[in-house]
Amino acid sequence: QVQLVESGGGVVQPGTSLRLSCAASGFTFSSYPMHWVRQAPGKGLEWVALISNDGGDKKYADSVKGRFTISRDNSKNTLSLQMNSLKLDDTAVYYCARDYFADYWGQGTLVIVSS
Amino acid sequence: QSVLTQPPSASGTPGQRVTISCSGSSSNIGSNNVNWYQQLPGTAPKLLIYTNNQRPSGVPDRFSGSKSGTSASLAISGLQSEDEADYYCVAWDDSLNGAVFGGGTQLTVL
Numbered sequence: 001q002v003q004l005v006e007s008g009g010g011v012v013q014p015g016t017s018l019r020l021s022c023a024a025s026g027f028t029f030s031s032y033p034m035h036w037v038r039q040a041p042g043k044g045l046e047w048v049a050l051i052s053n054d055g056g057d058k059k060y061a062d063s064v065k066g067r068f069t070i071s072r073d074n075s076k077n078t079l080s081l082q083m084n085s086l087k088l089d090d091t092a093v094y095y096c097a098r099d100y101f102a103d104y105w106g107q108g109t110l111v112i113v114s115s
Numbered sequence: 116q117s118v119l120t121q122p123p124s125a126s127g128t129p130g131q132r133v134t135i136s137c138s139g140s141s142s143n144i145g146s147n148n149v150n151w152y153q154q155l156p157g158t159a160p161k162l163l164i165y166t167n168n169q170r171p172s173g174v175p176d177r178f179s180g181s182k183s184g185t186s187a188s189l190a191i192s193g194l195q196s197e198d199e200a201d202y203y204c205v206a207w208d209d210s211l212n213g214a215v216f217g218g219g220t221q222l223t224v225l
Contacts, residue, residue, distance in 0.1 A: 035214070037160075044117065045152070045160065045203050047214035061213050095159055101150055102205075103171060105159040 002026040002104045004096050009109030016086055022079040022096030022106055030054070030074035032099045036081050038092035039108075048094070049081065063089075086113045118143060119204055119217035126223040132192045135220045137204035139185050143215055147207040149187040151180055154201045154219075163202070164189060191222075199224045 008020040022034070036048040049070040050059045058070050069082040079096050093108040120138040127133040137149065149167050152160040162171050164180035167187065179190045187206075191198055204217040 044201075044219040045154075045205075045216045047205070047216060050214070059213055062211065097160075101162060101165040102152070102160075103162045103165070105161070107159055 002098065004098065004104060004106035006094060006096055006106045006109035009094065009111045011112045011114060012086055014086060014088055014113055014115055017082070017084045018086060018111060020081040020083065020094055020109060020111070022081075024077045024079065024096075024098070027098070029072075029077040034070075034072060034079045034099075035097040035102055036068075036070060036079075037095045037097055037102070037105075038090075038111075039095070040089075040092040043092075046092070050100075051079070083111070086111075088113050088115075117218040118208060118211070118215035119206065121202075121204060121217035121220045123218065124221045124223065126225055127191075127194045128225050129194055129196065131194045132190060133194055133222065135189045135191075135202050135204075135222070137187045137189070137217050139187075139206060139215075141185060142210040143185075143206040143208040144182065144187055145185040146209055149180065149182050149204055149206045151178075151187075151189045152203045152205070153198075154203065156200070160203065194224055196224050198222060 003025045005023045051070045055072050067085045071080045091113045095108045096106045098104045151164040153163045154160045167182040168180045177193045202220045208215045
């Protein structure tokens with residue numbers, strides 16, 4: 001069965017960096033584009049980034065452009081999100097999701113940016 | 116302020132039919148498909164409707180989606196207590212070159 005497991009969240013200070021990972025299993029990872037979507041505490045969903053199945057095309061929300069980098073390693077079935085220059089507003093649960101439809105989601109990993 | 120506009124709340128009694136709207140513009144809903152997600156408290160979102168009106172396997176046919184112009188709707192018929200959740204619409208926005216979500220609608224089953 002399709003499984004997506006995020007990891008790497010934690011508590012960090014503003015201006016620092018964090019790298020999130022999403023381990024995929026149960027499907028041919030290299031065949032699917034992947035998203036990162038986040039949800040601030042008590043708030044709605046916000047799309048963060050999208051990467052094509054081969055990693056050649058990447059899209060970002062304006063709120064993270066220039067600070068976050070989405071990448072993937074198809075040999076390791078892993079999706080990553082490198083987050084630099086973190087801000088208080090980046091505090092959220094970060095989800096990875098499969099395909100343009102986002103048909104499967106992981107359980108999320110919590111990132112808290114706090115001084 | 117979300118690019119797609121949803122009512123913040125909706126409610127209905129068991130067995131009733133409820134509709135949730137999602138309003139956008141020509142750059143998103145007007146030119147791209149809409150998906151809908153259900154998020155139960157404390158859980159990850161679940162795909163409910165894709166490509167405007169398609170149901171993934173396992174989603175009851177009580178849930179249906181439609182799109183017209185720059186607006187879309189999610190209808191839930193035969194409302195059940197387990198339908199109490201937050202519902203989100205999403206579409207690609209050609210101007211922003213990214214996906215945009217609605218602000219979400221909290222559905223209460225009275």
